Amino acid sequence: MSIRVAIVDDHALVRAGLRQYLAEEMDLQVVGEAANGREALDLVRAGGIDVLILDVSMPDQNGVDVLLGVKARAPELPVLILSSYPETHYATAMLKQGASGYLNKDCEPSEILAAVRMLALGRRYISAGVAELLAEQHSSGKGDGPLHEQLSERELQVFLRLAQGETIGAIAESLSLSVKTVSTYRTRVMEKMRLESNSDLTYYALKNGLIQ
Structure with missing residues:
Protein backbone atom coordinates (compact mmCIF):
# COMPACT_ATOMS: atom_id res chain seq x y z
CA MET A 1 0.00 0.00 0.00
CA SER A 139 23.80 19.40 27.86
CA SER A 140 24.09 23.17 28.16
CA GLY A 141 20.64 23.80 29.62
CA LYS A 142 17.61 25.45 28.07
CA GLY A 143 18.66 28.92 29.14
CA ASP A 144 21.67 28.84 26.81
CA GLY A 145 19.54 28.29 23.69
CA PRO A 146 17.98 30.99 21.48
CA LEU A 147 15.59 33.17 23.45
CA HIS A 148 12.60 32.44 21.20
CA GLU A 149 12.80 28.75 22.09
CA GLN A 150 11.82 29.62 25.67
CA LEU A 151 8.43 30.88 24.48
CA SER A 152 5.24 28.86 24.86
CA GLU A 153 3.13 27.89 21.85
CA ARG A 154 0.88 30.96 22.09
CA GLU A 155 3.76 33.29 22.94
CA LEU A 156 5.63 32.13 19.84
CA GLN A 157 2.54 32.74 17.70
CA VAL A 158 2.09 36.25 19.10
CA PHE A 159 5.80 37.00 18.80
CA LEU A 160 5.94 36.06 15.09
CA ARG A 161 2.81 38.03 14.28
CA LEU A 162 4.06 41.13 16.12
CA ALA A 163 7.42 40.81 14.39
CA GLN A 164 5.61 40.82 11.03
CA GLY A 165 3.88 44.09 11.90
CA GLU A 166 0.43 42.87 12.95
CA THR A 167 -1.44 44.97 15.52
CA ILE A 168 -2.60 43.53 18.83
CA GLY A 169 -6.21 43.95 17.68
CA ALA A 170 -5.60 42.01 14.45
CA ILE A 171 -3.79 39.24 16.33
CA ALA A 172 -6.62 39.00 18.85
CA GLU A 173 -9.18 38.64 16.07
CA SER A 174 -7.24 36.03 14.06
CA LEU A 175 -6.42 33.90 17.13
CA SER A 176 -9.89 34.34 18.68
CA LEU A 177 -8.44 35.91 21.83
CA SER A 178 -9.23 39.11 23.69
CA VAL A 179 -7.06 42.19 23.18
CA LYS A 180 -6.17 42.04 26.87
CA THR A 181 -4.97 38.42 26.55
CA VAL A 182 -2.81 39.23 23.53
CA SER A 183 -1.36 42.22 25.39
CA THR A 184 -0.48 39.89 28.27
CA TYR A 185 1.27 37.50 25.87
CA ARG A 186 3.17 40.44 24.36
CA THR A 187 4.35 41.48 27.83
CA ARG A 188 5.56 37.94 28.57
CA VAL A 189 7.36 37.77 25.23
CA MET A 190 9.12 41.06 25.89
CA GLU A 191 10.20 39.89 29.34
CA LYS A 192 11.43 36.47 28.25
CA MET A 193 13.31 37.88 25.25
CA ARG A 194 14.56 40.97 27.08
CA LEU A 195 13.27 43.31 24.40
CA GLU A 196 11.49 46.65 24.72
CA SER A 197 9.55 47.36 21.51
CA ASN A 198 7.89 45.75 18.50
CA SER A 199 10.73 46.99 16.32
CA ASP A 200 13.11 45.06 18.60
CA LEU A 201 10.99 41.95 17.98
CA THR A 202 11.14 42.49 14.23
CA TYR A 203 14.90 43.01 14.29
CA TYR A 204 15.39 39.83 16.36
CA ALA A 205 13.14 37.79 14.05
CA LEU A 206 14.94 39.03 10.91
CA LYS A 207 18.39 38.54 12.42
CA ASN A 208 17.54 34.97 13.43
CA GLY A 209 15.88 34.09 10.14
CA LEU A 210 12.43 33.59 11.66
CA ILE A 211 10.72 35.90 9.14
CA GLN A 212 11.66 37.17 5.70
Missing part, protein backbone atom coordinates in the same frame (compact mmCIF):
# COMPACT_ATOMS: atom_id res chain seq x y z
CA SER A 2 1.40 3.41 -1.01
CA ILE A 3 2.26 6.16 1.45
CA ARG A 4 0.00 9.10 0.57
CA VAL A 5 1.95 12.38 0.66
CA ALA A 6 0.75 15.99 0.41
CA ILE A 7 3.13 18.86 -0.39
CA VAL A 8 2.67 22.40 0.94
CA ASP A 9 5.02 25.01 -0.53
CA ASP A 10 4.35 28.42 -2.03
CA HIS A 11 6.84 27.83 -4.87
CA ALA A 12 5.38 25.90 -7.82
CA LEU A 13 8.85 24.75 -8.93
CA VAL A 14 9.58 23.24 -5.52
CA ARG A 15 6.26 21.39 -5.51
CA ALA A 16 6.82 20.13 -9.05
CA GLY A 17 10.33 18.93 -8.23
CA LEU A 18 9.21 17.15 -5.08
CA ARG A 19 6.21 15.61 -6.85
CA GLN A 20 8.37 14.27 -9.67
CA TYR A 21 10.99 12.89 -7.28
CA LEU A 22 8.47 11.21 -5.00
CA ALA A 23 6.53 9.78 -7.97
CA GLU A 24 9.58 7.73 -8.95
CA GLU A 25 9.22 5.71 -5.75
CA MET A 26 6.87 2.71 -5.93
CA ASP A 27 5.72 3.07 -2.31
CA LEU A 28 4.98 6.81 -2.41
CA GLN A 29 2.03 8.66 -3.94
CA VAL A 30 1.51 12.43 -4.04
CA VAL A 31 -2.21 12.94 -3.37
CA GLY A 32 -2.38 16.69 -2.91
CA GLU A 33 -0.61 20.04 -3.11
CA ALA A 34 -1.13 23.45 -1.54
CA ALA A 35 0.49 26.84 -2.09
CA ASN A 36 -0.53 28.56 1.15
CA GLY A 37 -1.76 27.95 4.68
CA ARG A 38 -5.47 28.10 3.83
CA GLU A 39 -5.10 25.50 1.07
CA ALA A 40 -3.02 23.35 3.41
CA LEU A 41 -5.80 23.27 6.00
CA ASP A 42 -8.33 22.43 3.26
CA LEU A 43 -6.14 19.49 2.23
CA VAL A 44 -5.91 18.23 5.79
CA ARG A 45 -9.64 18.67 6.31
CA ALA A 46 -10.33 16.51 3.23
CA GLY A 47 -8.24 13.68 4.72
CA GLY A 48 -6.59 10.78 2.92
CA ILE A 49 -3.02 11.89 3.77
CA ASP A 50 -0.38 9.79 5.52
CA VAL A 51 2.44 12.39 5.63
CA LEU A 52 2.34 16.17 5.10
CA ILE A 53 5.46 17.95 3.83
CA LEU A 54 5.23 21.59 4.97
CA ASP A 55 7.37 24.59 4.09
CA VAL A 56 7.90 26.98 7.00
CA SER A 57 7.48 30.16 4.95
CA MET A 58 3.88 30.67 3.79
CA PRO A 59 2.58 33.80 2.03
CA ASP A 60 -0.58 34.11 4.16
CA GLN A 61 0.45 32.63 7.54
CA ASN A 62 3.70 31.88 9.34
CA GLY A 63 4.80 28.27 9.56
CA VAL A 64 3.98 27.93 13.25
CA ASP A 65 0.36 28.99 12.66
CA VAL A 66 -0.04 26.54 9.77
CA LEU A 67 1.50 23.70 11.77
CA LEU A 68 -0.75 24.39 14.77
CA GLY A 69 -3.78 24.56 12.49
CA VAL A 70 -2.87 21.22 10.92
CA LYS A 71 -2.34 19.55 14.31
CA ALA A 72 -5.62 20.96 15.62
CA ARG A 73 -7.50 19.35 12.74
CA ALA A 74 -5.48 16.14 12.46
CA PRO A 75 -3.45 15.54 15.65
CA GLU A 76 -2.13 12.18 14.44
CA LEU A 77 -1.00 13.39 10.98
CA PRO A 78 2.82 13.36 10.77
CA VAL A 79 4.21 16.67 9.51
CA LEU A 80 7.68 16.92 7.94
CA ILE A 81 8.97 20.49 7.96
CA LEU A 82 11.04 21.30 4.87
CA SER A 83 12.66 24.69 5.35
CA SER A 84 15.15 27.01 3.72
CA TYR A 85 16.17 28.15 7.22
CA PRO A 86 19.08 26.45 9.02
CA GLU A 87 18.17 23.96 11.76
CA THR A 88 19.43 26.37 14.42
CA HIS A 89 16.66 28.87 13.56
CA TYR A 90 13.50 26.83 13.61
CA ALA A 91 14.02 23.09 14.18
CA THR A 92 13.51 22.78 17.94
CA ALA A 93 10.64 25.28 17.92
CA MET A 94 8.76 23.37 15.19
CA LEU A 95 9.40 19.99 16.82
CA LYS A 96 8.13 21.41 20.11
CA GLN A 97 4.94 22.56 18.36
CA GLY A 98 4.16 19.10 17.00
CA ALA A 99 6.22 18.53 13.85
CA SER A 100 7.46 14.95 13.44
CA GLY A 101 10.56 15.87 11.47
CA TYR A 102 12.60 18.82 10.21
CA LEU A 103 14.84 19.01 7.13
CA ASN A 104 16.67 21.87 5.47
CA LYS A 105 16.02 22.25 1.73
CA ASP A 106 19.74 21.82 1.15
CA CYS A 107 19.57 18.20 2.35
CA GLU A 108 20.14 15.22 0.08
CA PRO A 109 16.90 14.21 -1.72
CA SER A 110 17.30 10.68 -0.39
CA GLU A 111 16.97 12.06 3.14
CA ILE A 112 13.46 13.33 2.31
CA LEU A 113 12.49 9.80 1.23
CA ALA A 114 13.90 8.34 4.44
CA ALA A 115 12.07 10.93 6.53
CA VAL A 116 8.70 10.39 4.80
CA ARG A 117 8.94 6.62 5.24
CA MET A 118 9.91 6.94 8.89
CA LEU A 119 7.07 9.36 9.64
CA ALA A 120 4.61 7.02 7.90
CA LEU A 121 5.62 4.36 10.44
CA GLY A 122 4.63 6.68 13.27
CA ARG A 123 8.19 7.61 14.20
CA ARG A 124 9.95 10.96 14.29
CA TYR A 125 12.78 11.86 11.93
CA ILE A 126 15.66 13.80 13.40
CA SER A 127 18.51 14.64 11.04
CA ALA A 128 22.10 14.50 12.24
CA GLY A 129 22.22 18.29 12.42
CA VAL A 130 19.06 18.55 14.50
CA ALA A 131 20.15 15.69 16.77
CA GLU A 132 23.42 17.50 17.46
CA LEU A 133 21.54 20.72 18.15
CA LEU A 134 19.17 19.01 20.59
CA ALA A 135 22.07 17.31 22.33
CA GLU A 136 23.90 20.61 22.74
CA GLN A 137 20.81 22.27 24.20
CA HIS A 138 20.22 19.38 26.58
Whole structure:
Protein backbone atom coordinates (compact mmCIF):
# COMPACT_ATOMS: atom_id res chain seq x y z
CA MET A 1 0.00 0.00 0.00
CA SER A 2 1.40 3.41 -1.01
CA ILE A 3 2.26 6.16 1.45
CA ARG A 4 0.00 9.10 0.57
CA VAL A 5 1.95 12.38 0.66
CA ALA A 6 0.75 15.99 0.41
CA ILE A 7 3.13 18.86 -0.39
CA VAL A 8 2.67 22.40 0.94
CA ASP A 9 5.02 25.01 -0.53
CA ASP A 10 4.35 28.42 -2.03
CA HIS A 11 6.84 27.83 -4.87
CA ALA A 12 5.38 25.90 -7.82
CA LEU A 13 8.85 24.75 -8.93
CA VAL A 14 9.58 23.24 -5.52
CA ARG A 15 6.26 21.39 -5.51
CA ALA A 16 6.82 20.13 -9.05
CA GLY A 17 10.33 18.93 -8.23
CA LEU A 18 9.21 17.15 -5.08
CA ARG A 19 6.21 15.61 -6.85
CA GLN A 20 8.37 14.27 -9.67
CA TYR A 21 10.99 12.89 -7.28
CA LEU A 22 8.47 11.21 -5.00
CA ALA A 23 6.53 9.78 -7.97
CA GLU A 24 9.58 7.73 -8.95
CA GLU A 25 9.22 5.71 -5.75
CA MET A 26 6.87 2.71 -5.93
CA ASP A 27 5.72 3.07 -2.31
CA LEU A 28 4.98 6.81 -2.41
CA GLN A 29 2.03 8.66 -3.94
CA VAL A 30 1.51 12.43 -4.04
CA VAL A 31 -2.21 12.94 -3.37
CA GLY A 32 -2.38 16.69 -2.91
CA GLU A 33 -0.61 20.04 -3.11
CA ALA A 34 -1.13 23.45 -1.54
CA ALA A 35 0.49 26.84 -2.09
CA ASN A 36 -0.53 28.56 1.15
CA GLY A 37 -1.76 27.95 4.68
CA ARG A 38 -5.47 28.10 3.83
CA GLU A 39 -5.10 25.50 1.07
CA ALA A 40 -3.02 23.35 3.41
CA LEU A 41 -5.80 23.27 6.00
CA ASP A 42 -8.33 22.43 3.26
CA LEU A 43 -6.14 19.49 2.23
CA VAL A 44 -5.91 18.23 5.79
CA ARG A 45 -9.64 18.67 6.31
CA ALA A 46 -10.33 16.51 3.23
CA GLY A 47 -8.24 13.68 4.72
CA GLY A 48 -6.59 10.78 2.92
CA ILE A 49 -3.02 11.89 3.77
CA ASP A 50 -0.38 9.79 5.52
CA VAL A 51 2.44 12.39 5.63
CA LEU A 52 2.34 16.17 5.10
CA ILE A 53 5.46 17.95 3.83
CA LEU A 54 5.23 21.59 4.97
CA ASP A 55 7.37 24.59 4.09
CA VAL A 56 7.90 26.98 7.00
CA SER A 57 7.48 30.16 4.95
CA MET A 58 3.88 30.67 3.79
CA PRO A 59 2.58 33.80 2.03
CA ASP A 60 -0.58 34.11 4.16
CA GLN A 61 0.45 32.63 7.54
CA ASN A 62 3.70 31.88 9.34
CA GLY A 63 4.80 28.27 9.56
CA VAL A 64 3.98 27.93 13.25
CA ASP A 65 0.36 28.99 12.66
CA VAL A 66 -0.04 26.54 9.77
CA LEU A 67 1.50 23.70 11.77
CA LEU A 68 -0.75 24.39 14.77
CA GLY A 69 -3.78 24.56 12.49
CA VAL A 70 -2.87 21.22 10.92
CA LYS A 71 -2.34 19.55 14.31
CA ALA A 72 -5.62 20.96 15.62
CA ARG A 73 -7.50 19.35 12.74
CA ALA A 74 -5.48 16.14 12.46
CA PRO A 75 -3.45 15.54 15.65
CA GLU A 76 -2.13 12.18 14.44
CA LEU A 77 -1.00 13.39 10.98
CA PRO A 78 2.82 13.36 10.77
CA VAL A 79 4.21 16.67 9.51
CA LEU A 80 7.68 16.92 7.94
CA ILE A 81 8.97 20.49 7.96
CA LEU A 82 11.04 21.30 4.87
CA SER A 83 12.66 24.69 5.35
CA SER A 84 15.15 27.01 3.72
CA TYR A 85 16.17 28.15 7.22
CA PRO A 86 19.08 26.45 9.02
CA GLU A 87 18.17 23.96 11.76
CA THR A 88 19.43 26.37 14.42
CA HIS A 89 16.66 28.87 13.56
CA TYR A 90 13.50 26.83 13.61
CA ALA A 91 14.02 23.09 14.18
CA THR A 92 13.51 22.78 17.94
CA ALA A 93 10.64 25.28 17.92
CA MET A 94 8.76 23.37 15.19
CA LEU A 95 9.40 19.99 16.82
CA LYS A 96 8.13 21.41 20.11
CA GLN A 97 4.94 22.56 18.36
CA GLY A 98 4.16 19.10 17.00
CA ALA A 99 6.22 18.53 13.85
CA SER A 100 7.46 14.95 13.44
CA GLY A 101 10.56 15.87 11.47
CA TYR A 102 12.60 18.82 10.21
CA LEU A 103 14.84 19.01 7.13
CA ASN A 104 16.67 21.87 5.47
CA LYS A 105 16.02 22.25 1.73
CA ASP A 106 19.74 21.82 1.15
CA CYS A 107 19.57 18.20 2.35
CA GLU A 108 20.14 15.22 0.08
CA PRO A 109 16.90 14.21 -1.72
CA SER A 110 17.30 10.68 -0.39
CA GLU A 111 16.97 12.06 3.14
CA ILE A 112 13.46 13.33 2.31
CA LEU A 113 12.49 9.80 1.23
CA ALA A 114 13.90 8.34 4.44
CA ALA A 115 12.07 10.93 6.53
CA VAL A 116 8.70 10.39 4.80
CA ARG A 117 8.94 6.62 5.24
CA MET A 118 9.91 6.94 8.89
CA LEU A 119 7.07 9.36 9.64
CA ALA A 120 4.61 7.02 7.90
CA LEU A 121 5.62 4.36 10.44
CA GLY A 122 4.63 6.68 13.27
CA ARG A 123 8.19 7.61 14.20
CA ARG A 124 9.95 10.96 14.29
CA TYR A 125 12.78 11.86 11.93
CA ILE A 126 15.66 13.80 13.40
CA SER A 127 18.51 14.64 11.04
CA ALA A 128 22.10 14.50 12.24
CA GLY A 129 22.22 18.29 12.42
CA VAL A 130 19.06 18.55 14.50
CA ALA A 131 20.15 15.69 16.77
CA GLU A 132 23.42 17.50 17.46
CA LEU A 133 21.54 20.72 18.15
CA LEU A 134 19.17 19.01 20.59
CA ALA A 135 22.07 17.31 22.33
CA GLU A 136 23.90 20.61 22.74
CA GLN A 137 20.81 22.27 24.20
CA HIS A 138 20.22 19.38 26.58
CA SER A 139 23.80 19.40 27.86
CA SER A 140 24.09 23.17 28.16
CA GLY A 141 20.64 23.80 29.62
CA LYS A 142 17.61 25.45 28.07
CA GLY A 143 18.66 28.92 29.14
CA ASP A 144 21.67 28.84 26.81
CA GLY A 145 19.54 28.29 23.69
CA PRO A 146 17.98 30.99 21.48
CA LEU A 147 15.59 33.17 23.45
CA HIS A 148 12.60 32.44 21.20
CA GLU A 149 12.80 28.75 22.09
CA GLN A 150 11.82 29.62 25.67
CA LEU A 151 8.43 30.88 24.48
CA SER A 152 5.24 28.86 24.86
CA GLU A 153 3.13 27.89 21.85
CA ARG A 154 0.88 30.96 22.09
CA GLU A 155 3.76 33.29 22.94
CA LEU A 156 5.63 32.13 19.84
CA GLN A 157 2.54 32.74 17.70
CA VAL A 158 2.09 36.25 19.10
CA PHE A 159 5.80 37.00 18.80
CA LEU A 160 5.94 36.06 15.09
CA ARG A 161 2.81 38.03 14.28
CA LEU A 162 4.06 41.13 16.12
CA ALA A 163 7.42 40.81 14.39
CA GLN A 164 5.61 40.82 11.03
CA GLY A 165 3.88 44.09 11.90
CA GLU A 166 0.43 42.87 12.95
CA THR A 167 -1.44 44.97 15.52
CA ILE A 168 -2.60 43.53 18.83
CA GLY A 169 -6.21 43.95 17.68
CA ALA A 170 -5.60 42.01 14.45
CA ILE A 171 -3.79 39.24 16.33
CA ALA A 172 -6.62 39.00 18.85
CA GLU A 173 -9.18 38.64 16.07
CA SER A 174 -7.24 36.03 14.06
CA LEU A 175 -6.42 33.90 17.13
CA SER A 176 -9.89 34.34 18.68
CA LEU A 177 -8.44 35.91 21.83
CA SER A 178 -9.23 39.11 23.69
CA VAL A 179 -7.06 42.19 23.18
CA LYS A 180 -6.17 42.04 26.87
CA THR A 181 -4.97 38.42 26.55
CA VAL A 182 -2.81 39.23 23.53
CA SER A 183 -1.36 42.22 25.39
CA THR A 184 -0.48 39.89 28.27
CA TYR A 185 1.27 37.50 25.87
CA ARG A 186 3.17 40.44 24.36
CA THR A 187 4.35 41.48 27.83
CA ARG A 188 5.56 37.94 28.57
CA VAL A 189 7.36 37.77 25.23
CA MET A 190 9.12 41.06 25.89
CA GLU A 191 10.20 39.89 29.34
CA LYS A 192 11.43 36.47 28.25
CA MET A 193 13.31 37.88 25.25
CA ARG A 194 14.56 40.97 27.08
CA LEU A 195 13.27 43.31 24.40
CA GLU A 196 11.49 46.65 24.72
CA SER A 197 9.55 47.36 21.51
CA ASN A 198 7.89 45.75 18.50
CA SER A 199 10.73 46.99 16.32
CA ASP A 200 13.11 45.06 18.60
CA LEU A 201 10.99 41.95 17.98
CA THR A 202 11.14 42.49 14.23
CA TYR A 203 14.90 43.01 14.29
CA TYR A 204 15.39 39.83 16.36
CA ALA A 205 13.14 37.79 14.05
CA LEU A 206 14.94 39.03 10.91
CA LYS A 207 18.39 38.54 12.42
CA ASN A 208 17.54 34.97 13.43
CA GLY A 209 15.88 34.09 10.14
CA LEU A 210 12.43 33.59 11.66
CA ILE A 211 10.72 35.90 9.14
CA GLN A 212 11.66 37.17 5.70
